[in-house]
Amino acid sequence: MSKTRTIQAALIGAGKRGRNAYGTYALQRPHELRFVAVAEPDAEKRELFANQHGIPPERQYASWEELLAEPQLCEALLICTMDREHYGPAMRAMDKGYHILLEKPMSHDALETLHLAEKAQQSGRILTVCHTMRYNPFSNELKRLLDAKIIGDLVSAQWAEHVFYEHYVSAFVRGNWRNAGKSSPMILQKSCHDMDMLQWLIGADCAAVSSFGKLTYFREENAPEGSTLRCTDGCAVERTCPFSAIRNYYHTKQGGWYNAVSLKPTLEARMKAIQEGPYGRCVFRCDNDVVDHQTVNLLFENDVTVSFTMTGFASEGTRTFKFMGTQGEIRGHSKKNEIEVNYFNGKQEKIYPPVADGAHGGGDFLIMRDFLTQVLTGDVKGRSDASVSARSHMIAFAAEHSRVTGQTVYLKDFVQSIRSEAIV
Template identity: 35%
Template structure:
């Protein structure tokens, strides 16, 4: 095996703190691999949005240069733009501070990765579809159903591949569950119980202080965080159509009314900070002092200066140093979604921000002949009612996954593997989250939120 291309690490090779070991940075137990897939050609890619997600997907080119090459970048932030340019040796003519300038040029890449803020997905997706680019689009597809439909129409009209980043559909665990269900090992599905534990500090970071805190500026939390999970439920249910949906949830804690007595507006100035589990000192400064400047600390250091002084300054003046009880957040911090499908099968999704575990999803599927259960990366277990015994099934995982693509327990790698293969081979069947499936699952998310806001059961039209 040849020399390993390195993944971006702002502070070298410092270990990932245990608190962050199962999140975007991944576990240090997931090593580098080289793909053995035979490819017909290298796929050239333009990255629109060079922030956390856009940069993560671009790592595939550094790990597998024979398969993917990043030849263009557009981002309004000079540091993010320059970082990606230097990492991939992008020609100056293909570096843009606005995606519209890239869209005005003749098509110069095979595909485009669109990782702009959620509310800014539709315009570039439609524009680059009309230019003939194959599209990898960060989830959610868009923040309104109408915009989602417009994206799907543009991609179908121009016959381009669309892959929406419901990364969990590509993970071996989700695929193994689907395989076992389709094989009839638990009989007919009666009920799916699915839990997404967001993680207490992660919720504070992303949905109280961060980019997804305010619906008007981004979108509602079910779409931003749990469209993955609604999509998985819809996927596992197979051909059964969802008939009705109800949902409940609210913002119950991160409000001014819950601010501790004597607390300041910023954590660095707070006399009661030590008693607060959501303190910015604990979430960011404590990790940086251990030498860790990866996600989420890297998000706070938006200027690209990764040191204690720069981080402290960002916490003193920026959004991530605010008291969680003095932010402009309005999205719910927990929500339940109930669905009824054809044939009487039901499903219940619970999203909750107040959890110890982060992203370690737990699924139980109850069938007429058995019960299937799985937590995190598996294994998948089935209890057979007839035999009265439990069997364990291991997912068909890759031997190794590159560290920089190990987010979502390696699902980022499997997504990129599928997308680049689909484009190289001109084979849309390799895409598990294409336009129709994604539009269908997004519809369920929008209708669930409508149910929550209108306090009623929503009946779905055929």
């Protein structure tokens, strides 16, 4: 990153994403980024982040409202709150003059999403959305190949998001994103990345969407005989259950899912969290309602068709794809960092893009680098700015509407109806 000074920033939401993905960047590159304030309702998380970054007590806030009631504290603001707490602070922060890096999804609500994009354009503020996959080397190599038309004109694609089963049960059965009424639908919360990638890679807006999906397995009627409300309540099948909280959060190795359960890495802290907190509940007896599998069919305005699948029943977390063109096909596997090109003339090649440091194929660090460059240069049109991200979010909202109603959704009509209903 070409730089001339250190950017000062504030963080709203000091959970895992705020602390680990973006806070770590500042700790490793203090000459580029320094956090000077934090807002977080959980005192333990707030104090942990403040101690890591040397933030004084007078710049530690219990809510985003308190932080944004102050005169503008710095140039940049990172919003890493829960889904339903993105819109309020983002809108107020733009009025205050902040440039913003906003965690996805932009909002749980379609109209709020459109309003955020419009506000960013009107205010002239940077509003970059954390679609980190756009930034990693693997995705950019795939984009280069498709744009170069090495397989001719693109005709159709298959794309799958394989959510590692431990990730699924931790985040979407027991965890913060288990209930759409408290967070957002699965297709928006988890797979807005995929809708964004498809829009970007295909290079056209989506015209129509149909979708099917259900919460099929993680329901009380599927609980094994002898199971209990909690894994620590004497469950008869706990020792053999792949979803056991004791197995996944207590005995897990350093760096595993236990750090979502307890900030303290001790065994005592983990067990207390399992016995008392949401992560110790039986996966068949939670208040979860988001789907555990979903398919989406998409038609883009350039006539490209796509079949997308999300499943929470995967032995590894990865994305796989096949892009089919008039002269060949491109296959890929993100975890293997492998792209395979098969030409119809018989030629074959395998490509292994450079590997960048950091999570999401290096995307977490690379989006920070790009965002800081935007702040330094005043460039409001980033790779995943609000106007671009809002369009791909609409695909996810349309897919959920189709899943619930059973209707094919036409995007232009859908967006118009959202605006019209707001006026009424």
